[in-house]
Amino acid sequence: MLTGQNIRLGRILKNTWQVDIIMVVTCTVVYLMHDNLIKYHIEVPVIVPTLLGTAIAFFIGFNNNQAYDRWWEARKVWGALVNDSRSWARSVINYVPAPEMEEMKKQMVYRHIAFLYALKSALRKTEDSSYPKYLTEDDIKEIGRQSNKHNAILNLQSKYLHQLREAGAIDGFRFMQMDALLVKFSDEMGMSERIKNTVFPTTYSYLTKLFIWLFVVAVSLVTAQTLGVWSIFASWLLGFVFVSTQINGMSLVNPFENTAVSIPLNQITRTIEINLLEMLNEQAIPEPVKPINNEYVL
Numbered sequence: 463m464l465t466g467q468n469i470r471l472g473r474i475l476k477n478t479w480q481v482d483i484i485m486v487v488t489c490t491v492v493y494l495m496h497d498n499l500i501k502y503h504i505e506v507p508v509i510v511p512t513l514l515g516t517a518i519a520f521f522i523g524f525n526n527n528q529a530y531d532r533w534w535e536a537r538k539v540w541g542a543l544v545n546d547s548r549s550w551a552r553s554v555i556n557y558v559p560a561p562e563m564e565e566m567k568k569q570m571v572y573r574h575i576a577f578l579y580a581l582k583s584a585l586r587k588t589e590d591s592s593y594p595k596y597l598t599e600d601d602i603k604e605i606g607r608q609s610n611k612h613n614a615i616l617n618l619q620s621k622y623l624h625q626l627r628e629a630g631a632i633d634g635f636r637f638m639q640m641d642a643l644l645v646k647f648s649d650e651m652g653m654s655e656r657i658k659n660t661v662f663p664t665t666y667s668y669l670t671k672l673f674i675w676l677f678v679v680a681v682s683l684v685t686a687q688t689l690g691v692w693s694i695f696a697s698w699l700l701g702f703v704f705v706s707t708q709i710n711g712m713s714l715v716n717p718f719e720n721t722a723v724s725i726p727l728n729q730i731t732r733t734i735e736i737n738l739l740e741m742l743n744e745q746a747i748p749e750p751v752k753p754i755n756n757e758y759v760l
Contacts, residue, residue: 477713481705482698485678489697492682505687511680518677518704521670526711528666532657536717536725539653543578544734546650550574550643551738557636558626566622571742572596573619574647575735580612581651582727585658585718612651620644654718662715674704720760726751728760 554570576593583590593611594602601618608614623644627637678701685693717725729751739747753759 477709478702478706481709482702485698485701485705486694488675488678489682489694489701492679492697493686493691493694496683496686506680506683508684511677511684514673514677514680515700515704518670518673521666521673522704522708522711525666525670525708526714529662529711529714532662533714533717533725536654536657539650539657540725540727540730542646543650544730546643546646547574547578547734548737548741550640550647551741553636553640553643555741557640558631563626563629563631566626568742569598570619570622571738573601573615573622575738576601577612577615577619577647578731578734580615581654582731584610584612585654586720586727588720613648616644616647616651658716658718662712667712670708674701674708677701677704722754722760724760726759 551571551574554567558567573596576596579590579593579596583593593615597605597615601615604618605611605614620641623637623640626632627634632640678697681700682693682697685696689696713721713723718727732748732751736747736750751759
């Protein structure tokens with residue numbers, strides 16, 4: 463996630479330079495065709511790029527709104543995970559007063575940290591060695607038999623919560639409260655998986671790109687009639703505005719990717735990890751995740 467108020471022009475050009483080169487080449491070809499052939503036969507009316515520009519504005523606006531909605535929903539889900547994780551640790555620590563249950567309480571908090579790292583790893587489709595260190599050997603063997611690691615960890619949490627209830631370590635009311643938190647974790651996990659696995663309609667993105675290229679060609683033909691060779695620069699500049707806006711919106715479509723504009727899962731999971739370990743009075747507390755180049759955080 464970007465942390466600065468301003469974005470360097472170099473970052474924008476880094477994302478668009480390939481398209482920019484193709485646009486300049488396209489504008490140059492269109493100008494040469496107009497100068498040597500088309501101007502002797504037809505004159506392209508200004509209304510053509512005007513109508514195309516209006517249609518593109520609608521498409522880009524719709525795409526960007528939908529992309530931001532996906533990004534914001536993902537951020538709200540992980541914001542809820544932060545709050546619920548603290549509630550879970552607080553409930554485990556304070557609702558189970560029995561001294562003989564201290565080790566189990568610690569493992570239940572540890573197991574939740576493992577759940578978060580396993581979920582983050584699945585959403586980003588990366589290998590994460592962080593979560594096994596918070597699990598016992600028996601837990602690792604149990605989870606290893608299932609493909610959905612984070613769901614398997616939640617199942618273990620439910621199993622140990624029932625053991626606490628059967629041992630009389632917590633009463634029925636507290637058991638229901640803690641079980642409700644496990645249900646919330648399952649809901650938040652499912653919402654994250656839904657956002658991750660739901661493909662953004664490709665027709666919207668495809669048509670927007672197609673209309674942008676038609677717009678660039680139309681603008682080149684119209685401006686070549688009055689600006690001459692400068693129509694190449696003018697057409698590229700107008701196309702750059704649409705292309706950069708469209709790329710900016712589409713960068714938010716997959717909010718769990720490991721990119722500068724995605725949800726900072728590394729920072730969020732590390733924050734929860736620090737909070738929960740401090741609640742356990744642990745001594746070995748990891749450092750918070752710091753922004754990269756004071757520009758963005760992953």
